[in-house]
Amino acid sequence: MSFLTRDWRYGPLPRKIETMRIVIIGNGIAGSTAARYLRKRADHELIMISGESAHPFSRTALMYMYMGHLRYQDTKLYEDFFWSKNRIQLLQDWVTKVDTATKTVHLSQSAPLSFDKLILATGSHSNRFDWPGQDLQGVQGLYSLQDLAALEEWSASTRQAVVVGGGLIGIELAEMLQSRGIHVTMLVREDNYWDNVLPKEEAQLIDRHIEAHQVDLRLSTQLQRIVGDEEGRVKEVVTDGGEVIPCQWVGLAVGVHPNAALAQSMGLACNKGVLVDDYLQTSHPDIYAIGDCAELRQPPPGRKAIEPVWYTGKLMGKTVARTLATTPTPYRPGIWYNSAKFFDIEYQVYGTIPSRPAAENTLLWQDARQWQSIRLHFTAAPPHALQGINVLGVRIRHDVADKMIREAWPLSKVMTHWAALYFDPEMSRSLTPALLDAYRERFPDAPIVPKKKRQLRDLLFFKP
């Protein structure tokens, strides 16, 4: 009775595609996304290998594990049965070598595996800059589960810690250590926190917030060397100003670089990362690279060649899955977006915001007491087409922001529809009046934006 089980209403079944074996090295967000979407679209044999963990987990949640907000198992992308149910074979092992001629992956424990296609999703490594003393005990970065375990172990005997680096991982480390009652000194080379990305006003708001959390923030200060005690454990750091700061643990959070060692050993073309074309293909036609480890030969406009962020890994994973399962698909990430959290302040960015915006391109509104800030970036000439939005302490709707920037809305139109952007919880304070005031002050001659009256309907449906 096979006609009952076959979907006869929709005509013949799709042509059976030859199944092949696809091996993915790295089970981070890039590798996992690729695997999931490959399974969604095709029937190939899928094997995903990682040395770090048996199951894919969220690297961005490392801090929450340490602070006791959740456990390791809560950070897994899916419950364990998900992978076997979807016939994605997981293998915890380190890849030692890949033979491109015979298309074989060699592992440190298991037997070698042959592949038809290979996806490299090996992520990043923490940067180190040849500081004297950087190999002492109690000096480390934070990238992997193993790093977190090491930090956990050192924490018990740490009362004072120094975090080097004014970036995203640095501030997370400061928050983590504070949560255990460890006193933190943060060394930031720049004049303000993360000010190679954030415009000055936003960066200074974060400076003050870091200080409000009792972190000893040292701006324009560099690490000179790390000094150890007799047992080889760090006991103090010396800054470029010659100041000595006693500490029992040092976190090096000065960025990451692509983990391209394996690709190099395979003879693939590499620069800082594994070089890939528009289709995420490496210099070998059967090998692709995605996520943190990939470097685009020709990045799309407004994007960087290496983007070590979660969202890029996800988008690349989806793209490569489509290429391998159905149709060759170029990587088209669209409008840039990113987000982070600095202690209690959420940050979102959409589109382009230079770190040193010129006055004629920017409209800024801030409420320092509420730790809130909104910046709109637009073309200098009328009608001032929107190019980017930067917010602190405010939530913005992704799809609306994306549309406004993609379609280059004139500022006056953005202002008219401003309320549609809000994503703050219901009943939150409306920022529309304040923002409109800032807009009118900046553009006194601009067409007046009709101020929509708050209606009973809005109240009923909790509209801001």
Added chain:
Amino acid sequence: MADHTLSLTPPSDMSAAQRISLGVLGLGVLLLLVGSLAHPVALPGLWAHLWAYGMLLSLIGGGAAYYYYRFGQGPAGIRNDGNFHRSATQPWGAMAWILGLVFTGFYIILYWWPEYLHSLIALVDPLFQHWFGRSGLPENTGGYYNPWLAYGLLYSLAVLVMGIRFLYKYRHIRYQQVRTLSVMFFQLVFAFVLPNFLAALNGQELYFHYFWPLDYDVLFPSSVATLTQGPAVAQFFFWWALILAVPGTVVLTYFFGKRWYCSWVCGCGGLAETAGDPFRHLSDKSLRAWQIERYLIHGVLLVITVLTVGLLVNWQWSFLPQQWAEGAQQGYGFLIGSVFAGVVGVGFYPLFGSRVWCRFGCPQAAILGILQKYFSRFRITTNGGQCISCGNCSTYCEMGIDVKWYAQREQNIVRASCVGCGICSAVCPRGVLKLESGPTTHKTVIHIDRDEVKLLEP
């Protein structure tokens, strides 16, 4: 991690003021414990009053001050540090076990051996005599212990003090403030003052914010008879409860979702949202738990519906022997009303999270859930691609919804069990989630076969 598993507060230093407030709170607890273990009944009236009021004031004042110092100062934000390290809030931690046993034991005694609560009842009796002219002691009730006065007071106190804690903890989110003030108001006024006042006035404790099927016995024949033939207020209550149960529930849930009741009004929800907040992360998020939940909660709804209809029909055309009808009524009251809603519902907070009853048992929640899923404008919107799969939302969902599962796939969350507490949105570090009402056409209902990734899906 071992060095702070037994501490109750984060390891940061406590200020002197915080220590003092903790001391006052401790005094209140001491007065309550000593008083309820061996209340000096022989105390002259004045001292009994002093003891009771002293306990009340030090619990409220000390609690408010302690939580102010703990959560109310400095920058506001999410303060979940150490929840999985402290043994009182850790899954199956030592303190959690002890708390669970104490709560459960208390409920068992309360329901079936109230005479052992003699001291507790005597301890708070002066308050009830003073406020409402009521008493729970046998010499005034005609020979039996009424523990429900004392219980109501403790329950309301827990909602009040832990409500204050919640208000400080989430002081940066206005939705949380308004919602918590609402559950505190309904508990204190609708569940405590008003019923006590009415009982003192005409002998009937009426709870205007409970209706069928949570308040299952309103529609049992005996209550229908007494209410519809009782004083005006009882008659009003009967029709009020009926109107709320049918058109009221449907209309309100259509506009606001289940939350208008479960996390804004209901007393069980009120306790869960306030006293249960420290335990919310203990709910089971697995697919298995969800499967059990669906059978149990709809099973209870089915049972109470059949029972109620059966009893009403039997009342008209009696087809059952009287003992059967009474037996069924008592059986439901015992198993669901007492054991499930009471003992398990609250006793198991420290072990299974704060909403065990609401999630697995409450027939009211079942009805509201069905309405919410298929006939409501409510959903949790996922903000584009911003999710980083950190897992905070799922972990802090007291109803055990795996919120992340949807969020990381950029899907909105439409689930029958969601009570709209809004904590997933609060704890999300990337601003991904928003509770809102909107057109029903865009809300995407997702069914339970969620983990199968469909092959060759477009």
